[in-house]
Amino acid sequence: MRYAMAVDTKKCVGCSDCVVACQTENNVPIGYCRDWVTEVTDGTYPQLEIEIRSERCNHCENAPCVRCCPTGASQFAEGGIVLVEHDRCIGCGACIASCPYDARYPHPDGYVDKCTFCIHRVDKGLKPACVSVCPTKCLYFGDLDDPNSDVSVVLKKRKWKTLIPEAGTRPQLYFLI
Amino acid sequence: MRTTRRQFIKVSALGAGGLALAGSSMKWTAASTLLNSLTGGVEPTRTPTYCEICFWQCAGWVYKDQAGNIKKIIGNDDDPHCNGRLCPRGTGGVGMYADEDRLKTPLIRTTVDGQDTFREASWDEALDLVAKRFKEIGVQYGPETIALFTHGSGGSHFGHMLKAFGSQSITAPSFAQCRGPREVAFLATFGDIIYSPERTDIRDTKCLVLIGSHIGENMHNGQIQEMSDAIDKGASIITVDPRYSTAASKSKFWLPIKPATDMALLLAWMNVLIENGWYDKEYVERHTVGFEQLKAHVKPFTPEWAYGITTLDPNMIRRTAKEMHDASPSVIIHPGRHVTWYGDDTQRLRAVAILNALLGSWGRRGGFYNPEKAHVPEFPFPAFPKPARTPRESYAGKYNLANEVVSNGMVDATIPSEGNTFNFKAWIVNGTNLLASLPNQANTLKALDALEFLVVVDTMPMEITGYADVILPECTYLERYDMIRKSGHREPNIAVRVPAAEPKYNTKPADWIARELGIKLGLEAFYPWKDIEEMLDWQLQQVGTSLEEMKRIGVKKFPREFDDLYFTEGQDISFNTNSGKIELYSSDMEAEGLPPMPVYTAHEEPPSGYYRLIYGRAPMHTFSRTANNPNLTDLMDENVIWVNPKVAKLWGLKAGQYIKLRNQDDVLSTFAIKVRVTERIRWDSVYMVHGFGHDNKKLSRAFGRGVNDTEMITNVKVDPAMGGTGMRSNFVTFVTEFDEKEAKA
Numbered sequence: 001m002r003y004a005m006a007v008d009t010k011k012c013v014g015c016s017d018c019v020v021a022c023q024t025e026n027n028v029p030i031g032y033c034r035d036w037v038t039e040v041t042d043g044t045y046p047q048l049e050i051e052i053r054s055e056r057c058n059h060c061e062n063a064p065c066v067r068c069c070p071t072g073a074s075q076f077a078e079g080g081i082v083l084v085e086h087d088r089c090i091g092c093g094a095c096i097a098s099c100p101y102d103a104r105y106p107h108p109d110g111y112v113d114k115c116t117f118c119i120h121r122v123d124k125g126l127k128p129a130c131v132s133v134c135p136t137k138c139l140y141f142g143d144l145d146d147p148n149s150d151v152s153v154v155l156k157k158r159k160w161k162t163l164i165p166e167a168g169t170r171p172q173l174y175f176l177i
Numbered sequence: 178m179r180t181t182r183r184q185f186i187k188v189s190a191l192g193a194g195g196l197a198l199a200g201s202s203m204k205w206t207a208a209s210t211l212l213n214s215l216t217g218g219v220e221p222t223r224t225p226t227y228c229e230i231c232f233w234q235c236a237g238w239v240y241k242d243q244a245g246n247i248k249k250i251i252g253n254d255d256d257p258h259c260n261g262r263l264c265p266r267g268t269g270g271v272g273m274y275a276d277e278d279r280l281k282t283p284l285i286r287t288t289v290d291g292q293d294t295f296r297e298a299s300w301d302e303a304l305d306l307v308a309k310r311f312k313e314i315g316v317q318y319g320p321e322t323i324a325l326f327t328h329g330s331g332g333s334h335f336g337h338m339l340k341a342f343g344s345q346s347i348t349a350p351s352f353a354q355c356r357g358p359r360e361v362a363f364l365a366t367f368g369d370i371i372y373s374p375e376r377t378d379i380r381d382t383k384c385l386v387l388i389g390s391h392i393g394e395n396m397h398n399g400q401i402q403e404m405s406d407a408i409d410k411g412a413s414i415i416t417v418d419p420r421y422s423t424a425a426s427k428s429k430f431w432l433p434i435k436p437a438t439d440m441a442l443l444l445a446w447m448n449v450l451i452e453n454g455w456y457d458k459e460y461v462e463r464h465t466v467g468f469e470q471l472k473a474h475v476k477p478f479t480p481e482w483a484y485g486i487t488t489l490d491p492n493m494i495r496r497t498a499k500e501m502h503d504a505s506p507s508v509i510i511h512p513g514r515h516v517t518w519y520g521d522d523t524q525r526l527r528a529v530a531i532l533n534a535l536l537g538s539w540g541r542r543g544g545f546y547n548p549e550k551a552h553v554p555e556f557p558f559p560a561f562p563k564p565a566r567t568p569r570e571s572y573a574g575k576y577n578l579a580n581e582v583v584s585n586g587m588v589d590a591t592i593p594s595e596g597n598t599f600n601f602k603a604w605i606v607n608g609t610n611l612l613a614s615l616p617n618q619a620n621t622l623k624a625l626d627a628l629e630f631l632v633v634v635d636t637m638p639m640e641i642t643g644y645a646d647v648i649l650p651e652c653t654y655l656e657r658y659d660m661i662r663k664s665g666h667r668e669p670n671i672a673v674r675v676p677a678a679e680p681k682y683n684t685k686p687a688d689w690i691a692r693e694l695g696i697k698l699g700l701e702a703f704y705p706w707k708d709i710e711e712m713l714d715w716q717l718q719q720v721g722t723s724l725e726e727m728k729r730i731g732v733k734k735f736p737r738e739f740d741d742l743y744f745t746e747g748q749d750i751s752f753n754t755n756s757g758k759i760e761l762y763s764s765d766m767e768a769e770g771l772p773p774m775p776v777y778t779a780h781e782e783p784p785s786g787y788y789r790l791i792y793g794r795a796p797m798h799t800f801s802r803t804a805n806n807p808n809l810t811d812l813m814d815e816n817v818i819w820v821n822p823k824v825a826k827l828w829g830l831k832a833g834q835y836i837k838l839r840n841q842d843d844v845l846s847t848f849a850i851k852v853r854v855t856e857r858i859r860w861d862s863v864y865m866v867h868g869f870g871h872d873n874k875k876l877s878r879a880f881g882r883g884v885n886d887t888e889m890i891t892n893v894k895v896d897p898a899m900g901g902t903g904m905r906s907n908f909v910t911f912v913t914e915f916d917e918k919e920a921k922a
Contacts, residue, residue, distance in 0.1 A: 010408060011405045011408055011427075013394070013401065013796065015265050015393070015396055015797065016265050016796065016812045017262075017263070017264055017268055017796075019812060020265045020268040020269045020797075021268050024248060024250075024269075024271055024808075025249060041855065041856060043856065044856055045433070045858075045859065045860075046433040048431075048857065050857075132251075132262070133262055133268060134262065135259075135262050135398055135402050136393075137402070137406075
């Protein structure tokens, strides 16, 4: 089992519904977020392009945050999901510093928090909150080991890229381009 | 903003009792262990609602946590408005409920030491006062001089009360400040309107043409979903916009038009379609009148002619016309929604309608479908009294093609003027912040000043609440019942709103407020139901369901009565126009002395050093009503002004710098706005999102954040056909030196 997510930049309109849905689903305090939207504009008027990306933890296969965690709070769960066990986290912030994607934040309650791919929902057969709410259906989630999963199918069909591949973290968040 | 008599009061007498309750609502039980985060998703109860954050009214489920706090709202899978997916505003609807700045108790205007202020009142006292003043005004001037300005679900409750009292003076800015021109234009052309949600068959279209419409930034949920589906299916999108909108970035063709010249492009497209025979000949012959006149009319309007006006490459005009032709009839020249731009908007939308007729898209798959509504009988009540005067009589002789009441017509009629004997004396304003929703604030303030009595019913202390004599705090949609949602769609359907929580603070549902007021006005006979639950249940039973069932399912769909989602090919259709045909040549417009076929008019240009002010939407906000929502301000807490890098260089403007704006009538913005230097806007225009720059201090997150575009819109071009207020002929320049403290507020 290898969970992954694909984001279709050709459909994403940057509405940030993924951000609000994550906040209300996962009790993320106002002022913090586990996912966010990036917009990159290229060119000069009127020869322009925009790429809009809904971003979050890349659940890297070679995760520096897990490697550097002094207490073992950052760990891999089933399907390669990277999780923080809040009770074991001492809030040292080493993982925040090590993440090339800036995907983690210090929760005001003293631990480090980040995207869980909504493992509590996935365990029940549901999609992550961001995927299930997205009005443009630009988010695909599933098991890469299953060739028929939404994410496997769309990655076979479309051109894609990952962010900062040179960091060597083997990210599992794919962007359809 | 000050008026002589009606002094604006920052709502300051909010109860301390209410404040004690604030704050606790936002503390969700934080999942503090891995185990908790794995198992914390227990969802004990869910309550059906339909959203009130915008007019799309998506149906959803309200979930509470174990402590009974409203936790999240999720779309209803069976709802054709949202297909189980709410937009950011709907998902963030929890913030409207949690907002600690809400109006908390009834307030009455009073004078202390010569200063106007509000004092807290009981519901009984506040409603007694409203009833007393309404009775007095009714006797002295006639009940029809009491007007209702409304937007949203409260309108039906207050409308019912007012009609029972003898006034049908009811209006919504959603017509003459927004979608009015398209409804009037399509009515004149096809004999039917666009409706809401729009009847555009985007799901199955092959080519979607957007004229300044920024789907994706305007978060009209169903349309965005369908546009995304259409992208998946390989549909081409053509976007006409001086700004590189999100939709433009998804488009095969983006036409970066010079603003205010859309009509020239539309006429050139007609010319190309007709001259090349790229129109649906069979459809045009069978269904339309006026083709030969139209052909002669558009002959001079070549792409080369349009080039000099629009700055668009003539070849691009031809290529895009061919693209539409190739997709025909599965093509949509989208009518847009907020289309009150230049004062000739009905004509521009007529041009859009004509293009759709030429391409044969009306009534065809991938074009425009025929929506059908569920028929739900009303709970029987006595016939309303006939009002002595209808609201149209207050602006008699004007805006004759308007198929709804013109709010600015009623505002004008509120200001005493020579020759007008029908002046409105009292207003109820519900769910619309008129200082932000009506252009020309000076005019609105004059009307407010002329009023003898103003009641504002709202959830939040907006600018308009500061001018009220009585403020009635309604609870949010998550705390109340409302009328059954019955919208036209591919499948007839209904949705219900059921309270998920008790009203917070000393707030009340709109239906309760209107009914209590009605009873105090002696109108008991018009309220034969015990309560709204009984009324809703009776109505639902008539269509084979019940309130009990609807509480479980939220949305119910019904089979279509007519198998006419699209026209039957080869069959004659009777259109609801004067001729019974699609009118390329409009007899309605001609009868009004207006051009029966669209003509191009050159609109005002910005003076040197000024830039055309274009405004629009952000996907996470609705009008000015969400600007204080804690969840949504977390995503966007101010508007910014988009400035082209060339212009920024000329003015020495830096990204992130705060500036003030001054418009062509020398109006200086109250607050400052952050500069966004971006290639995405033309050099002759600036752009900002509508709904910011609130100046009510009680909005702790919204006060002083950004600029209120409405403040800058003082040059209003009124559409003679239907009274629409054209707002895009306003120009601003940059003010870089001002009192910092004042700006940061």
